[in-house]
Amino acid sequence: MEFTHQKEFTRLLLAWHRKENRREMPWKGIRDPYRIWLAEIILQQTRVEQGREYYERFVEAYPTLADLAAAREEEVFRLWQGLGYYNRCRNLLHTARELMKSHGGRFPRNYKELLSLKGIGPYTAAAIASFAFDLPHAVVDGNVLRVLSRYFALNMPIDTQAGKKYYTRLANELIPPEEPAIFNQAIMDLGATICKPQAPLCRQCPLASLCKAFQLGKQEQFPVKLTRRTVRERYFHYLVCWFGDHTIIQKREGKDIWRGLYEFPMIEKERLAGTELLQEDTAWKNLMPDGSWQLKGIVERQQQLTHQLISARFFYVETDREPRVLSPQILVHCKQLHQYAFPGIIVKYLRSGQQPLLL
Structure with a gap:
């Protein structure tokens, strides 16, 4: 897919990130795939502030993959209590044991193999691949979807399978092969701190001069969602x-x-x-x-x-x-x-x- 200002997007984003415009988190900048995986699983459907607390507890209780794999299910569930979405916890323990049993206690250094592990979807596999192994795979979360949809004024809904594939492909085209981890962290940080869901700080955004949604005055109209959640x-x-x-x-x-x-x-x-x-x-x-x-x-x-x-x-x-x-x-x-x-x-x-x- 071809869009105008793709190269400028990446250049401006990385320049902004290098000026210390980034959030400090205990899991950021680390290369240990176990801790990256642990953080990503905890942060699914969880606010960063709450996730940080649980991440630190888990790292203290289970500092290595082997420690987690050897833990009793009751102990792990008790530590997880309050985070919700308990299938994440169940899959966490299952995958830790599977890695110890069938992978020699190591995470695969390949995106497709990471994707084959239980509880690891495209987002988490890309996070481990890029942050731990410097592989050029885009990490596409809600922050990334929002930034891309606004910058390019895209009407493709983000809550469909076609939409997710569309935005992932676009993000992979934007990612610099030599700096995948930095790019992924930069775009997530921008979405979380500047390109926020409500009241985005457009005047502080390094991409504002080329952002189509900003130029049209329609920031609040992006991203587009197709479905309404039934409760x-x-x-x-x-x-x-x-x-x-x-x-x-x-x-x-x-x-x-x-x-x-x-x-x-x-x-x-x-x-x-x-x-x-x-x-x-x-x-x-x-x-x-x-x-x-x-x-x-x-x-x-x-x-x-x-x-x-x-x-x-x-x-x-x-x-x-x-x-x-x-x-x-x-x-x-x-x-x-x-x-x-x-x-x-x-x-x-x-x-x-x-x-x-x-x-």
């Missing part, structure tokens, strides 16, 4: 049943959200239900022997996921008779709860002071 609403009801200093939790299985994490016994309904749920013949009945329990409080929490809105109602109950705990439920002491990884919505509840234990 599924779900209603979870949790029984927080305390017997002395013990409570009941269970591990989430199947292919639903939060697989591998723990939660209180849960019933999902089409809408939020009231206290009548405590009287119904449900899986909760064995945990609350007749006449032995008291309802101490009800708390509601919400959590917004990418395509789901979870509304949860927590029924805090105390009983003086030992509950009949059935698999997969387990009875745990309050001092052991910190050993388990919970979804963010439950962590917020546990820290709210509505029950005997604060995590």
Whole structure:
């Protein structure tokens, strides 16, 4: 594809970056593919400020690929708690073990081989290839899409497969083969600090004189998106049943959200239900022997996921008779709860002071 001012784009961008116009991050400038990979996985769907915290924790707990591969799943999930998108964590552990088992503990130095690893898509493969091995592969994230779409005033939607391929091809044409890592970092930094989604700082942008969107006064109209996200609403009801200093939790299985994490016994309904749920013949009945329990409080929490809105109602109950705990439920002491990884919505509840234990 041919556009005007392509060479100028790269030249101006690199000149701007060399003037110290770059963000300082603990993972920037490193060549270790393990730490680059770790940072990129953590930063997917995560704000940089939050991601930095988790990156530093993981590096401290698992300084090498071998350390991560040898870790227990429960420990890794617990460290990941609060980041969400737990498939990332699951794939992280799987790939670490696969690299140790089948690749001699080394990351492939080839883009296609990197792409074959579980949990590593085009973006992460390009990041490892360029930042660790100086290979000319463009790292195309939301910041890059925004910069390119505005500079060239492109009407190609960024949220389609065709659009992603289109912008990746363009970025690969712009990348200088001799400085791929610097180019990738520069364009991401520009998008994050100058060419922001709202109220971009166009007067400070090194590309403004040639930016078509700026010349047209249409910066806010780019990038173009085709689809609107549909959000599924779900209603979870949790029984927080305390017997002395013990409570009941269970591990989430199947292919639903939060697989591998723990939660209180849960019933999902089409809408939020009231206290009548405590009287119904449900899986909760064995945990609350007749006449032995008291309802101490009800708390509601919400959590917004990418395509789901979870509304949860927590029924805090105390009983003086030992509950009949059935698999997969387990009875745990309050001092052991910190050993388990919970979804963010439950962590917020546990820290709210509505029950005997604060995590």
